[in-house]
Amino acid sequence: MSQELHPITKAIRIQTAKTGQNEHSTPLYLTSSFTFDEAETMRAAFADENDKNIYSRFSNPNVDEFVAKMCALEEAEDGFATSTGMSAVFSSFMALMKNGDHLLCCSSVFGSTYTIVNKYLPRYGITCTLIPAGDKAAWEAAVQPNTKMLYLETPTNPQLEVIDLEYAGLFCKKHNLIFNVDNCFATPLLQQPVKYGADIIIHSATKWIDGQGRVLGGVIVGRKDLIHEIYLFCRNTGPAMSPFNAWVLSKSLETLDVRLERHCANALKIAEDLQSNKSVTWVKYPFLKTHPQYEIAVKQMKRGGGVLCFEIKGGVEAGRKFLDSLELLSVTANLGDSRSIASHPASTTHSKLTDAERAAVGITPGLIRISAGLEYADDVLNDIHQALEKSQA
Numbered sequence: 001m002s003q004e005l006h007p008i009t010k011a012i013r014i015q016t017a018k019t020g021q022n023e024h025s026t027p028l029y030l031t032s033s034f035t036f037d038e039a040e041t042m043r044a045a046f047a048d049e050n051d052k053n054i055y056s057r058f059s060n061p062n063v064d065e066f067v068a069k070m071c072a073l074e075e076a077e078d079g080f081a082t083s084t085g086m087s088a089v090f091s092s093f094m095a096l097m098k099n100g101d102h103l104l105c106c107s108s109v110f111g112s113t114y115t116i117v118n119k120y121l122p123r124y125g126i127t128c129t130l131i132p133a134g135d136k137a138a139w140e141a142a143v144q145p146n147t148k149m150l151y152l153e154t155p156t157n158p159q160l161e162v163i164d165l166e167y168a169g170l171f172c173k174k175h176n177l178i179f180n181v182d183n184c185f186a187t188p189l190l191q192q193p194v195k196y197g198a199d200i201i202i203h204s205a206t207k208w209i210d211g212q213g214r215v216l217g218g219v220i221v222g223r224k225d226l227i228h229e230i231y232l233f234c235r236n237t238g239p240a241m242s243p244f245n246a247w248v249l250s251k252s253l254e255t256l257d258v259r260l261e262r263h264c265a266n267a268l269k270i271a272e273d274l275q276s277n278k279s280v281t282w283v284k285y286p287f288l289k290t291h292p293q294y295e296i297a298v299k300q301m302k303r304g305g306g307v308l309c310f311e312i313k314g315g316v317e318a319g320r321k322f323l324d325s326l327e328l329l330s331v332t333a334n335l336g337d338s339r340s341i342a343s344h345p346a347s348t349t350h351s352k353l354t355d356a357e358r359a360a361v362g363i364t365p366g367l368i369r370i371s372a373g374l375e376y377a378d379d380v381l382n383d384i385h386q387a388l389e390k391s392q393a
């Protein structure tokens, strides 16, 4: 076609070359390795002189199809898919930094990322300074001569802080830093970090990309030279995505845009409704005018995303009662599912922290996180209403 296709069309139409069966949907390539008819072709494959598949730890047709779609959506040059979101995060650190390097990381990040940067990286001589999302003076003061990378997540999990990507991009350019963004919560359809100069973009494909709570997956896309370094690291250390998971995730990308429309509409409807609920102290959602970074959110995001959080009156006890009273919503640790999910960080994911540590990362006692599903919104709201009422009894 003469016209460049829109990324949404590419996410539906990019497809591995058809086999002789002329199948419409891509078949599953469950094979650990690939054969060669001639020794010379195999030699050339190992010498990177052709792009033949060698071994599924390096590449596989299903995985390549998924990566090509993600590159189209993020408008990124190249990518590599991993077994989980965390292996994507970890590989991006290990491949691009070395002993003696310094990392800047926003203070509110996903729990396992927090553990990697504070517990494991220092063991290998990579130090980290946590910087508060909106404190520009603190960002400037934290830069050292050996600072190599800025890592951030926006919106953050679970506090939904929004970080200014335009400012972060200029900051990285000024200090010559690799700009690495976890874009899991927004997805490329709501926010494209490349537009603000991001060099590396990471996703947990487990969340909105799968969208149905079935498989784990991760993906790293970005600048070709940096992705090549990450590819070499992953090819040798082995966090590859399985062909089956890639097949599931590639098909999921075909419906991501329509799913997100409903997720975001439901999340906004629930957030707006809860603002006037007497059992709720406050509600946080990027596209509510009361969100502290509302202006930044509407500047860099198309919609507010599928997650909202609120503070229930009555603290930890009321939070637990709320979960116990839900009849429709699922109580589970995942998010980004077709089924709406409620969780209570203070008594679960963040229960091992002290009160002071929880306060430092913004986890208040009655914080409830809702991942809005695809159900009829009023059914979800009615369940939340009745559980809120019971939580106060």
Ligand SMILES: *Cc1c(COP(=O)(O)O)cnc(C)c1O
Pocket: 084, 085, 086, 087, 110, 153, 157, 182, 184, 185, 204, 205, 206, 207, 216, 217, 218
């Ligand atoms: C879930 C999540 C991850 C980790 O992804 P897994 O697929 O569970 O390994 C990383 N970042 C964010 C923001 C997440 O929500």
